[in-house]
Amino acid sequence: MKHLSSPLSLAFTLVELLVVITIVGLLAALSLGAVQSAMRESRRGACVSNLKQIGTAFWNYLGDNDFTLPQRFYQGDEGYKDRLAPYLGASSNALKKVFVCPEHRLCAWPHQPSYGMNFYLDNLSVNQLNSFSDLILVAESRGDEGRGSHRACIDDASPGQRDLTRHGKKSNYLMMDGHVESQMAEWANQTNRWGDKPQ
Secondary structure: OOOOOOHHHHOOOHHHHHHHHHHHHHHHHHHHHHHHHHHHHHHHHHHHHHHHHHHHHHHHHHHHOOOEOOOOEOOOOOEHHHHHHHHOOOOHHHHHHHHOOOOOOOOOOOOOOOEEEEHHHOOOEHHHOOOHHHOEEEEEEOOOOOOOOHHHEEOOOOHHHEOOOOEOOEEEEEEOOOOEEEEOHHHHOOHHHOOOOOO
16 A cells, blocks of 8 residues: 655745755855955955056156156146056056056046055155165055045155055055055054155
8 A cells, every 4th residue: 555645744844944044045145255355355456456557657667767756746637647657558547447446436536546656755766765675655545535636645644645444454555666565554654664764
């Protein structure tokens, strides 16, 4: 004689169904956090790449200009970014890709880039500088208030112009020798990093 199974024995109970839904929800939440973290890290990497391109452009500019750095800004909205433009691709869209950090949501491009040049290095010859690997050339700036390139002048005396925590608790810094540091504010607040007393 055949035993017929009841419909209840073949189906999930409500408790089993809720347990499965909860497990799927937890797995989705965990993977979403990992995806968001990976995306943040990807944007930080793009920012580092931007700064390295700016560093290469600076050294090309220096080679064409007797190894003298540009000013951080000139008249109106014209700043150091405009002096580097020929070395980065002249189109506005190409410049925006380099001078706007993907993590910088409030950037007022083209008036203010995401990155500012060190205030103390205006028009200096590289012969006047010491310790290129410890000297900040460009730092992440707030670049979100008003017009003009004044927020591009970054220095240790006015840390309010710097974005100290754009990438979590850190910010990226292009050093004079072309390498990029990802550091916390305390590291960047050391006066010798800004070279405010050129020799």
